[in-house]
Amino acid sequence: MQSLLHLNAQQVRQGIKNGYFSAQEYISQILERIQKVDDKINAFITVDNDGALRQASLIDKKVRSGEKIGTLAGVAVSIKDNICTQGLKTTCASKLLKEYVPPYDATVVNRLKNSDAIIVGKANLDEFAMGSTTEFSRYGPTCNPWNINYVVGGSSGGSAASVAALECTVSLGSDTGGSIRCPASFCSVVGFKPTYGLISRFGLISYANSLEQIGPIGKTVLDVRMVMDAIAGIDENDPTTIATAISYAEEEEQGEEQHLQNNDKNKKNIRVGLIKELVEGSEPVISKCIYSAMDIFTKSGCKCEEISIRSVDYALASYYTIAMAEASSNLARFDNIRYGFDFDPDGYEWNTYFAKVRSNFGDEVKRRIIIGSYVLSSGYYGKYYLKAQKVRAMLKHELKSLFKKYDILIAPTMPVLPFTCGEKIEDPLKVYLIDIDTVIANLTGIPAISIPAGFSNGLPMGLQIMADELQEQTLFNTALLFEKIANIKTEYPELC
């Protein structure tokens, strides 16, 4: 049988629906691929072979009996290991949740299952999603499938790597300050962070509640959009979700060509702003790449201009202040009293026990808890946390007025190319700085996507496209347009 690994989500579903191959055949190939290559890249913390095959056989049964199948039938999904899966270990790549098996599914997992998607395993990440390289996982780093000596990006490194290494069809990550887009860029796949409140966070183990969203990673924009259709929408279990009609995909029968024709009709109206500060602050090869992306837009009839965001200088400081403050409180519950890992409390006074337990956090997590506690402490709240929120409001205001003039803002996803493993691990501040291009979308709650924009010396570069709140449709249209015209050829890495 020919390899099915390169198929995108739509092709997988169609293939299974039309009987070209069975879900079990497809999933077997995926699991075999994981078995073969994951030793090299370490994208998975847990692989659910039995569960995936069981689910595949159920879908095959549905197909045989002529039952209606879900929109993601047979699609193999890896789930970032900070998203709860009932009965399947969810570790957050931390020692503190080493033995934690959630008794419930996150809303997104539930919705994927209802769409007949198949969960193949839990993807690696920086411990509690704190990091931009996936080197801070307590289960070992994930390596970049394009060159295993290079970092994969993070914190959803396992998710992006599993897509690029063809270990799944699509993946779910979470994006607090760029955690989906950064590894998507470093792995030459598509990663999308939706408008805040578009996807339920119920079941996402919180790092920084007010900033983060779950989002899909896939090989193509359409794959990402298909997953969005399945998982987005209001959820009674998450009061921060917003009620809005969501359907980005057109009729099932309507092919990819039709989409693009629809897009062509609208593209002349798209007004594109290139964020000057972010392009200028990037490595030259990346700036060049983004300028040529702008050329592509201009050539296809979009109106493009360079624009400036004045408050961008403060964005990173604001982001880290807020994220760490929220994190310090969110992570307080991990005291190993109700759940966690194997550590007998016998003989300890509880304060000592808490301290012993919490010494098992990794250094980066400890650093963020300490800084977060500091910025919230009395006397400093106004100086740091409140000020950070003011910057956030300022940035939001500035973007609001920009989106009156532009439909889309473009920037690099990452200001740097993937670097070698271990290169920056001793210098946390340097790693914080590479989040500069991505945190804007999290601070302001707007949607942002990273799509492959080219390679430099075999290392991927990503274009970031941002739109105003809830303007996902415009964002997807623009991304599809770029994807089609730029036509970045992707020969996925062999790895074996």
Added chain:
Amino acid sequence: MLAITAIKIGLEIHCQLTHLQSKLFCPCYSDYRGKTANTNVCPICYGLPGTLPLLNQRAIESAGMISLALGCQIPQNLVFYRKNYFYPDLPKNFQLTQYNAYGITSIGVNGKLYYYGDDVDGGTGKVRSKSARIRRVQIEEDPGRLVYENGNMDTSFYTLIDYNRAGICLVEIVTEPDFTDPKDVRIFLNKITSIIEHLEVCNTNLEGAVRCDVNVSIDSGKRVEIKNIGSFKEVEKAITYEIARQKTMSLHNIEVKSETRHWDDARKVTKQPRTKEEEQDYRYFPEPDIPTVILGNEFVSLIKTKIPELPDARKTRFITYYNLSEHVSQVLIDNKDLADLFESAVKIYSHSPKEIANWIVTDLVGSINDANAKRKHELNEGSGNKVGGGQEEKEEAGRSGSLLSELKIGSKHIAELAKLVDQNIINRSTAKSILSRIVNTGEMPSQVIEKTDTTKINDKKVISEAVESIFNSEKSAVKDAKQNPNAANFLLGKVMQLTKGRADPGITLNLIKAKLDIK
């Protein structure tokens, strides 16, 4: 020696909204009492990772009603804050509560509650009307409960945690330090209790449903907070003790330290907790997972329509409409159950509300106190695993019903009793003995009369015979009575005794006087 010039007492009252169906942020039952430990929990109140709080909208309404009833202003926006501290009974290691330091966002602020003080105004001869300012009313979640080996925190080798209570909705009422007299605090707490009972948001009879921490300072000295006071009844004692302690210290020129002390229920003293409670930095910040609740005028108007008649209005109505005395009305409305019993009995027998009220206020209340004392005694005999110490509270002895639930009688009994007395069928002392019997048996008064033939004796002939008999047996008393007319009452008492209280006292006294030849 320094003269004491000022005592300042402030209160922090916690009231569980027991009338809610579910907890504050999850669908678990709010009725957690008497359940097996850790069975009334779900991923949310157990603080499992990935869960988010789901705000109970009815809790906002109930807390809004409390705020309005206490004369508070309700802000435009309601926000929840995280109060961060580590404690094993706190599933998330932060408590969701409210905080006003960065803008007023708690459900109520700046209220005032009037009450009648314990002292009498020299000029008017009336009890003084006083008031206490309410600093704020806020909504927060109750933590779980720590259970110690043998109920003793100091000697326990292990601590068990029961999260059944975790996430129960609490309303915290914080007063300004406007009290100077522990007795006033008791009266104020009675009023608060009555208000929340009338709002039907809390069954204050449930153990642990209402709790009160107090802070006490004298002569502008340091403020001492007293926690762990088991019930409202203990509050007055705790304050009185603490004032005496601080006075003694100041007499000996020892500086009173700012500290938190615990009330020792057994020894009736305040004491330093085993582990010193340091001044904590709670690192408050707004909860990002609960969107700001917009209240505004619409909310206030809605709540206003939902507020039932409050104790003050009810008391006025009792005085004007039923012609009850100030005192009797006060006793009735101080406990909503009594007031309800009264009105329900009046519906059955409307001819003498006063008679009904008197039976409730004087005799029935006595029976209730007896019943409660008995129950408490039984409880103490049979209790095993006790809880105490720290931030933890007294054992919550499963369900405890309303004030009247221990009694077997209701409004129809009281109505009938009042009617029988009002219509001169039985006399008061007979009625009293009937009441003390039926509170335990639940019989109707008329049934008891049938069974025991206790109707009043009006027949002059029968009474004359009894008088005759007493005159024969009490010769010296008769002699006295001829000199001293007041001694006739002694003879009356003897006749009543002989007739087991059934003789009509008026007729009897007349017959005695006639026989003594007193005009």
